[in-house]
Amino acid sequence: MSPELKQIFKPSPILTPIQRNFCPGCTHGIIHRLVAECLEELQLAEKTVLVIPVGCATLSVDYFELDTIQASHGRAPAVATGVKRSNPDLFVVTYQGDGDLASIGTAEIVHAANRGEKITTIFVNNGIYGMTGGQMAPTTLIGWKTETSPYGREASREGNPIRISEMLSQLNGPAYIARTAVNSPKAVLGTKRAIKKAFTAQMKGLGFSLVEILSTCPTNWGFSPVQSLKRIDDETIPYYPLGEFKVVEGL
């Protein structure tokens, strides 16, 4: 590097420098960067255990320079409970998609939240199953066509999309619950602030924390990456409003 040039930005050392296998336009990459930056800035990486789910995010077992545990479908909060209860000094993060967390794993997330487990969940909600090829999720919006709702989701047939953040915020166990997006630079910065706050809640031992991040799936939505980002504003956010749903005192 020449002496006149100063490096002002670089990838987080917590991100393993290998090729990502996510689809073009997928926002997992942005969210990974934010998680890594927050762990780095809060100096948590050395004592972090990351619990990876089943779904597209399973690929992340290779993407973080963190001690990592690959959990079965939906059970990451139970695995994280086992880690945290046996090692209270560790910093424990689960990273889960909406099929994993909001469908097969509802019991585990509700009870981990209700017990106030001192773990943090990064909940990536794109309203569809990605890895398995575009099936309806509990979070799929009314009218959205998927492989298993080919005529569009109907409330009378498939029920209404489930709002996890609102639901969990009714419990006493959580210290911090927020919903954010990553479809604009401003939204990305907001998400980073929320992740940092969620991590701080765990650091302070205040209880369970979760950030629900509205994400895209250009491949299975059948939208271009740019159209996908716009769809978040047009369709997703009106049903899943952004904001903080639970912030306990002391945070």
Place this chain on the structure above:
Amino acid sequence: MGEKILMKGAEVLGESAIKAGCRLFFGYPITPQNEAPSYMAKRLPEVGGVFVQAESEVAAINMLYGAAASGHRVMTSSSSPGISLMQEGISYIAGAQLPVVLVNVMRGGPGLGNIGPAQGDYFQSVKPGGNGDYHLITLAPMNLQEQIDLIYDAFELADEYRNPAMVLTDGLLGQIMEAVEFHREKDLASLPAKPWAATGINHRKKNLVSSFDLDYDRLEAINHQIQDKYRIVKEKEVRYESYFADDAEVILVAYGTTGRICKAVVDILRSEKYSVGLLRPISLWPFPEKILQQLAQKSTTKGFLVVELSAGQMVEDVKISVNGVKPVHFYGRMGGNVPSPKEIIDIINTIHWEGK
């Protein structure tokens, strides 16, 4: 230690684990093993341990996965339907090569069945019940003193081979009270190091605990490594009790509660000068194949009678071992029923033993 105390089977499970250096228990209520989690809920905080009542057996087994993945001795106990719910998690634990100890206090099945003693989960334990190629090191005690020893050993074996171990008991052993002695206690400082565990990267190379690999050749190589490990277990860890079996004409084969009853049968018949013996498998996996092969080859041996609290599960492994060399008969009770020694003696007498 060193003194006999009267304890209930399910409570013995808990104290045995503590004596083996286990300080973590995750479980869910199910009869007939409820005294085990109750005991741990009360006892673990006294020794600096942690008890968590999980929201389900599914969550409990995944809590075990997390605790074991981060380097700790951990146990759960449950009973048949609860163990069924844990099968996916057990498969992940075996795939990720984690040491945990599981106790199945078997009850009558299938389905909800009842809370009586049964041995209908033999297949599920030793074949075993989850997806993929794996085995549980499976140990079956016949009384509470042996249960203490086998739980201690299960923790040691699980750590040594990085594999889940199952202690298979039943509703009778869970509920009886016996005088027991805890003669071994693990020094916590001597617990084995687990350099593979996820404990925070802490300036070393990343540790990944996983059963997942998209690459066919790598996953096959991991499977080969697991199978190599199982070959060593089969060579080194077979356990059984041979009770007057060496020169017996009729050899009973039974484990756990039925093994204990059959031992009484042998005593009764030997006192009446009948040539009857017992081969009692203690490790159900690895199964004591070789000794059964040897007994089958003996000219004195006329045949085998396998007795189980099932429709006939272990009898299949006995038949594989005996390999047609001598006849293998079966007698089983189900639904929570336990045969009396007289019932078994009557069965022995109704069988036509070649050359008798």
